[in-house]
Amino acid sequence: MSKFVSILAVLLCGSAALCPALAAQPASPPDLSPSDRVGWIAYGPEYIPLANGPRPVSSDPAHPFIPNATEILSGQPNAKNVSEHTTFAVSDISNPILQPWAREELRKLNERVLAGMPLFSKHASCWPMGVPAFLLYPVAPIYFIQTPKEVLMTVQGDHLTRHVYLNVPHSAHVTPSWFGESVGHYEGDTLIVDTIGMNDRTYIDEYRTPHTDRLHTIERFHLIEGGKTLEVDLHVEDPGAFTTPWDAMQRYRRVEPGPMPEANCAENNANYFHYEIEPTPEASKADF
Secondary structure, eight states: OOOHHHHHHHHHHGGGOOOOGSSSOOOOOOOOOOOTTEEEEOSSSSEESSSSSOOOOOOOTSOOOOOHHHHHHSSSTTTTTSSSSSOOOOOTTTTTBBBBHHHHHHHHHHHHHHHTOOOOGGGGTTTOTTTTTGGGSSSSOOOEEEOOEEEEEEEEEGGEEEEEETTTOSSSSOOSSOOOEEEEEEEETTEEEEEEBOTEEEEESSSSOOOTOOOOOEEEEEGGGTTTTEEEEEEEEEETTBOOOEEEEEEEEEEESSOOOOOOOOOOOOTTTOOOOOOOOOSSOOOO
């Protein structure tokens, strides 16, 4: 409604209560890609916990996690001091959301790290992070393409893409995959994404919190702070790995680095650092 029409309606009706034309207009879907230059960089490689309710796995208070992206993320609300040395992730296994088998998996990983062995995330070896860990990609921006039938989310690093199919139900039978099957719809100014069908080869977070193929996530993407920040409310359920559903948040800052450049991860499979890490993915045969 234009400013002129609004003023005219007030003059004719006297008030919004007397004139339906003055009623609040429905919110528009979020414009996550106003141009091909706009991307979004995550605040950090950890979920932002909520004030109340079950919380995601976080670092052991005795061994704070200081990620390698600290310096780049400096100035963000949850960034660590850039003068601190980076560390490998040691999880807080006292978190009550963990089922016994999941807690034991994390305990073994903690034991490795505390014994001096490095623990890199799978994406450091060019493996997909899966969902919901897709929200934790550090440093590299995420780009969106919004069409009437589909939303694509592509991270610049290795151009890994999630497909969100709009206004359709989940398939009757979903074959597990790296990013699962995501369906979504808009509610006002929010994109709601419902994902099932993840394989169990990914992790929930940088601590390598495991999950099962019963994992189910709901993400709510909406813009705040005048479009400068993208906020994602995350809901996670997995009765195979967690004792209860839990919620968290992620935020992204808007950046304009320009159109997405080529950024291949798996350009070679050499391990120059001689660490015990997972091998880079290799195709057993050509795709053509």
